[in-house]
Amino acid sequence: MGKLGCKCGHFIVDQADSLEYKGYILPDSHFDDVSENLTKNIDSLLEANKNGKRLEWIKEKFKVPPYPTDLKDSSMIYDLLNVIDTTQDIFECENCGRIAIQVGQTNEFKFFKPDSNNTKGILRGKKK
Ligand SMILES: [Zn+2]
Secondary structure, rough: OEEEEEEOOOOOEOOOOOOOEEEEOOHHHHHHHHHHHHHHHHHHHHHHOOOOOOOHHHHHHHOOOOOOOOOOOOHHHOOOOOHHEEEEHEOOOOOOEEEEEEOOOOOEEEEEOOOOOOOOOOOOOOOO
């Protein structure tokens, strides 16, 4: 996204990882797709490893080359996650607290204004 202009004049900047004012929304209608995609890929990779067909599995899932054939299983499973294709970005304006939600997978965002003043940091979550 780069920069998103908020209605208050502040620019929401999306140019780093682990932003405290950014999140992802996974619509309930896509939740099963993401879960099934993940578990099917894990199952099929385990099966391929058990049957000595790891290389065939990699070639079926990725374009080899340039995709490497010496990655860890977890890296390949990560690359097959379809979370990015199904989630919508959500940002909090650090200045005014407005919430911006991506419309589908487009470059358009809709803004929502909080109805109280104590919502700042709503996307920070809590690390254990
Ligand atoms: Zn704002």
